[in-house]
Amino acid sequence: MRYRLLSYVLLTTALFANPCLALGKWGYYVGLSHGGDSISDAYNQNAIGNADSTKLNKLTDSLQAGGLAHVALGYQMDITSSGSWIGRATVGWKFDSRASGTDNISFDRYPVELAVYHEAIPEHFFGFGIIREHSPYIDISLSSGSNLDVDLNTATGFALLYGWQVYGKTELGARYTNISYEGGGLNGSLDGSSIGMYVTQYFDR
DSSP states (O other): OHHHHHHHHHHHHHHHTOGGGTTSEEEEEEEEEEOSOBHHHHBOGGGTOGGGHHHHHHHHHTOBTTOSEEEEEEEEEESSTTSSEEEEEEEEEEEEEEEETTEEEEEEEEEEEEEEEEEEETTEEEEEEEEEEEEEEEEEEOTTSOEEEEEOOOEEEEEEEEEEEEETTEEEEEEEEEOEEOOTTBSSOEEOOEEEEEEEEEEEO
């Protein structure tokens, strides 16, 4: 997983260093979200063995596919001269984990989001975004020695967004994300839809 994260960091650094993006603003995004299926709702437990099903249930029941933390680097640019329509792109890391003693489970993915916002009233923005989550990855490690790495398929979804520009270029917002995951031994699909709150801070270049 660390190699995947490093590749995204290098890609993002190269992207935001591009002089072609000098007309916009770059910044960061930090968010928390809640919702979606628990991992155990769709996960094929037979893949790790019946002897560990109790431990696996304890961990996966509390880990939701829509949570939890999301950090990203972003780029924002005015679409219209008035600034009432803006475009925003973010590249980030979304993750959650649970632990019980030496039993651990984590869920990581790397969202790329393209969104358009409209300033309907001063300092209040409403937006819609398309999300592409790369390398969704479940890592299970149990004290019994049972370990399982699950690579899910790249997932596509959408987001409904609201942002309030509270001060300067600082924005507080709320979002609804609709997305689901498939592959990797899942029984059907795993709903990763969620609601969340976020803060962004953009800076002039």
